[in-house]
Amino acid sequence: MRPRLVDWTLFALATFAAGSGFGAWVLLDAQAVPVIVVHAVAGLALLIPLAWKFRRVQPRVARAGAWDWKTPLSILTAMAAVGSVFSGVFWTHAQAPVGYPNGMHLHIVFGIALMMLLGCHVVLRFRRPMRRDLPGRRDALRWLGMLGLGALVLPAQRAINDALKLPGAHRRFTGSRGAGDDTGPAMPVTNWMFDRPAPVDMAMWRLLVRGAVERPLTLRLSDLLQDHQAATLRATLDCTGGWHSTQDWRGARVGDLLDRASLRPEARFVSFVSVTGYRWSLPLAEARRALLATHYEDAPLEHWHGAPLRLVAPGRRGFVWVKWVREVVVLTEPDPGQWIAIFTSGFNEVSDG
Numbered sequence: 001m002r003p004r005l006v007d008w009t010l011f012a013l014a015t016f017a018a019g020s021g022f023g024a025w026v027l028l029d030a031q032a033v034p035v036i037v038v039h040a041v042a043g044l045a046l047l048i049p050l051a052w053k054f055r056r057v058q059p060r061v062a063r064a065g066a067w068d069w070k071t072p073l074s075i076l077t078a079m080a081a082v083g084s085v086f087s088g089v090f091w092t093h094a095q096a097p098v099g100y101p102n103g104m105h106l107h108i109v110f111g112i113a114l115m116m117l118l119g120c121h122v123v124l125r126f127r128r129p130m131r132r133d134l135p136g137r138r139d140a141l142r143w144l145g146m147l148g149l150g151a152l153v154l155p156a157q158r159a160i161n162d163a164l165k166l167p168g169a170h171r172r173f174t175g176s177r178g179a180g181d182d183t184g185p186a187m188p189v190t191n192w193m194f195d196r197p198a199p200v201d202m203a204m205w206r207l208l209v210r211g212a213v214e215r216p217l218t219l220r221l222s223d224l225l226q227d228h229q230a231a232t233l234r235a236t237l238d239c240t241g242g243w244h245s246t247q248d249w250r251g252a253r254v255g256d257l258l259d260r261a262s263l264r265p266e267a268r269f270v271s272f273v274s275v276t277g278y279r280w281s282l283p284l285a286e287a288r289r290a291l292l293a294t295h296y297e298d299a300p301l302e303h304w305h306g307a308p309l310r311l312v313a314p315g316r317r318g319f320v321w322v323k324w325v326r327e328v329v330v331l332t333e334p335d336p337g338q339w340i341a342i343f344t345s346g347f348n349e350v351s352d353g
């Protein structure tokens, strides 16, 4: 394959792998299943053009006299690419469920580094595609071969995990490992970034239901426990960091709270806001089916699991399950600011009630 075509193939596979990796995490579980498969195929396929490229540039890199100031950056880019693939493979096979940092964190760090370095690499080394670089029939066959190899490796990985009884044998489709089910307070604790609020003062705490509603609500914990305890939901928390755990949750159905507050017709999304400022939103229909839990496995929520109230969002990755919820805000349009809030909430001053 012509050098330039190899380079563009690498670029396409790497950006596709990064995009699908990101998609796997923000999509609903059902949509994420195929995305995770193509993510793995693209990532594994990357190894072939990488090998071609290494063979091509090897003489230049081996001769110190041939270096220019861009060479170290290129080497870092190559290391990030290899690291991304191998950390993904490592996480597929090795390592026990919980722990920080784990192979999944490593994979994410490599992936983000690769995207940043690749951006620089393209800017510094960009060459306009020439007519003679256009792919021919044999190139199309090579592409098929690359993807085919990636697709063949997937079942092989599963077989290796099972045969060797590796830690990766018991994986959910997200790659997450079981961290015990029906364990209530013994469930692992994870925070997305830096949220570490002091325990919420239950006497001062109020739940506000506001936004596009006719009758905003202010509820005490005792009101909530009295009027909204009927709902139970068995659901799996699956953290992007690589563990999952299923519990029987109990609390208030969001739909019941919204009915009580009476939605205005323009309501579209529902945002769940933590005492820390952390927030995330769901489309209205999905939000109605979600639960604001006060209990798991008949035990009241513990502080680090979000007491007194946390969101249970079935089919959504763990980062959506907002803890220490204080406000339910009905929105008429999406909330792009939530993407910033989940990174900065740990720096907010936290107040009770």
Ligand SMILES: Nc1nc2c(c(=O)[nH]1)N[C@H]1C(S)=C(S)[C@@H](COP(=O)(O)O)O[C@H]1N2
Pocket (backbone or CB within 6 Å): 187, 188, 189, 190, 191, 192, 193, 194, 195, 237, 238, 239, 240, 274, 275, 276, 278, 304, 305, 306, 317, 318, 319, 320, 321, 322, 323, 324
């Ligand atoms: N307010 C708030 N809610 C949060 C987080 C956070 O950092 N702040 N982390 C999320 C992430 S990434 C996960 S996986 C789950 C973990 O819930 P747990 O600690 O109860 O296991 O909480 C979610 N809810």
Ligand SMILES: [Mo]
Pocket (backbone or CB within 6 Å): 190, 191, 192, 238, 239, 240, 241, 318, 319
């Ligand atoms: Mo998470």
